[in-house]
Amino acid sequence: MKKASIALSAILLLSGMLAGCGGDEAKTEGSSAAQATLKDGKYDPPITITIAKQQDENAGKYLEGESLNDNVLTRWGKENLGIDIQTTLLGGDASQYNTKLRLALTGSEKLPDVVPVYDTALASDLIQSGQVKEIGEDIKNYMPERLKDIYKQFPTTFNPVVSDGKVYGMAIAPNLTEGEVMLIRQDWLDKLNLKAPTTIEEFEQVIAAFTEQDPDGNGKPDTYGFTFSGKDSYNTGWVSDPVMIFSAYTGKHLPGSWLEENGTLSYGSVADGNKEALAKLRDWYSKGYLNKELATQGAWDALADFTEGKAGxxxxxxxxxxxxxxxEKNVAGAVIKVYPTINGVDGDKTYQSGQLNDGVFMFNKDFNNMEAFFLYYDKLYDAAFGTGDFTYGYAQGYDYDIVNEEVTFDPTRFNTPLTEVQGVGKMAFTKNTPSVDGAGKSFYDLANGASMDNGVLMRSNALDQTMKEGYVISYENSDVLLPSAFNGPPTKTMQNSWAQLTTMEKEVFTKIIYSDEPLEAYDDFVKQWHDKGGEQITKEVNEWYADANKVDFMSQMGLK
Incomplete structure (x- = not known):
């Protein structure tokens, strides 16, 4: 209780820091705002900042009468800051968005002022094109102190945008995201007198029983143990993920990820233990314990069987x-409970891929309103701290409401009821609401008696109890989250060979699990991986790592 109170006091103290974007009255830089001044935190006359946006998550989710460039958040920016945010380059899914940005490099599209980038190869190409600006001095001069305090914690997030010691961008809302948990049909465990598994042996016993002992009681062999996705990789990092089975045998060496040990980086998919993990998955698949279509199911597809009551x-x-x-609504008696992921064969915890940011911000070389950008960006963080204009959320009646003097996050109880809350945070150029909650600190604080005296804690407390329990587990086990040690642009050999190597990896892993190839095919894969470019790539990745740690660019930006 005392620790929670201290932590909350620290958060409130930090959130009370003034966003130092110059004085009360300062000239703006760019020609588009040459006559505008910043007075009392607002530009007069208003200035416009154009952005690019990958909008697949938010398409069509505006209230009637609102749109991409005219909604509750864009209006707030104009009315309160004198900043008009206009999307001028819009992409749907990741592929379409990247295509549009590449067209902008050729002059077929105009590059907006602010460019979120989610692909390290594209970030590198933008730097090489000369069309994005170096922002080290802008960060030093204009980034508010509370943002500096955040970025100081995540120095590696700058790696994709550093070239020759210069910084050409910054992570979008850096934060260690929450870890993964096991969601299990508790009613099935109870019916079969089983406990939640904590080891690979116990996990096998449970998924075998879920497959063979008719846990739904309908007299049909129509259930199975474990559903996951193998379509894109065997380490999704977010949902429908089988990575804990690999980590049970490989420890910190995760498929598709680079691990740093003693200053050296190595690739997880060719590490010792993968063969044993594949052998186990192969055995389970042959016995029907896994979803039969795992190789063709994406992450969202693989959860359908769980939702429909087929997987446990x-x-x-x-x-x-x-x-x-x-x-739980569609199947009588269904109950879901959350548990930590299982331990490895050595008794240690299994590890997961950690995520520190979702893309990077880059800026048009001709953009001269970085001070205004940082003012706007810092204000968006009020939602993360539960302060300022965004104490409870971004907009009353959209993502929260006050009904009978009580704050509610239940859209069906709003003064004008909604079927779901409006994702106002997804309307921002961050694409998601910024967070400083780490792997779930607010939930951990609540579980340990913290009082709900700020909007962040109130919002966390409003979630489903099962979800809250999952976040507590996530926070308590945040030490298992391992961001990939390599997050730079593709190396020279990667540009020519990586697609072939990753395709080979996915195909071999899948064929072994499906018993279309013998288990020994993994040994051949490892040899071919090294021979067909993997060895040279490992050398280049380590050279990149050594080079990335040469220049103290964090000090240059005033972030140390």
Whole structure:
């Protein structure tokens, strides 16, 4: 209780820091705002900042009468800051968005002022094109102190945008995201007199029973143990993830990820233990314990069987409960509980891929309103701290409401009821609401008696109990989250060979699990991986790592 209070006091103290974007009255830089001044935190006359946006998550989710460039958040920016945010380059899914940005490099599209980039190869190409600006001095001069305090914690997030010691961008809302938990049909465990598994042996016993002992009681062999996705990789990092099975045998060496040990980086998919993990998955697949279509199911597809009451276990981040909880309404007696992921064969915890940011911000070389950008960006963080204009959320009647003097996050109880809350945070150029909650600190504080005296804690407390329990587990086990040690642009050999190597990896892993190839095919894969470019790539990745740690660019930006 005392620790929670101290932590909350620290958060409130930090959130009370003034966003130092110059004085009360300062000239703006760019020609578009040459006559505008910043007075009392607002530009007069207003200035416009153009952005690019990958909008697949938010398409069509505006209230009637609102749109991409005219909604509750864009209006707030104009009315309160004198900043008009206009999307001038819009992409749907990741592929379409990247295509549009590449067209901008050729002059077919105009590059906006602010460019979110989610692909390290594209970030490198933008730097090489000369069309994005170096922002080290802008960060030093204009980034507010509370943002500097955040970015100081995540120095590696600058790696994709550093070239020759210069910084050409910055992470979008850096924060260690929540870890994954096991979601299990508790009613199935209870019916079969089983406990939640904590080891690989116990996990096998449970998924065998879920497959063979008719846990739903309908007299049909139509259930199985564990659903996950193998379509894109065997380490999704967020939902429908089988990575804990690999980590049970490989420890910190995760498929598709680079691990640093003693200053050296190595690739997880060719590490010792993968063969044993594949052998186990192969055995389970042959016995029907896994979803039969795992090789063709994406992450969202693989959760369908759990939601429909066919599968008993799925792994994902705590919010996954909100996407699968319909099974509790649609299947009589269904109950979901959350548990930590299992331990490895050595008794240690299993590890997961950690995520520190979702893309990077880059800026048009001709953009001269970085001070205004930082003012706007810092204000968006009020939602993360529960302060300022965004104490409870971004907009009353959209993502929260006050009914009979009580704050509610239940859209059906709003003064004008909604079927779901409006994702105002997804309307921002961050694409998601910024967070400083780490792997779930607010939930941990609540579970340990913290009082709900700020909007962040109130919002966390409003979630489903099962989801809250998942976040507590996530926070308590945040030491298992391992961000990939390599997050730079593709190396020279990667540009020519990486697609072939990753395709080979996925195909071999899948064929072994399906018993289309013998287990020994893994040994051949490892040899071919090294021979067909993997060895040279490992050398280049380590050279990149050594080079990335040469220049103290954090000090240059005033972030140390």
């Amino acid at each position: 276990i799925i792994v994902g981040r705590p919010w996954l409960y909100g996407s699968v909880k319909d099974v």
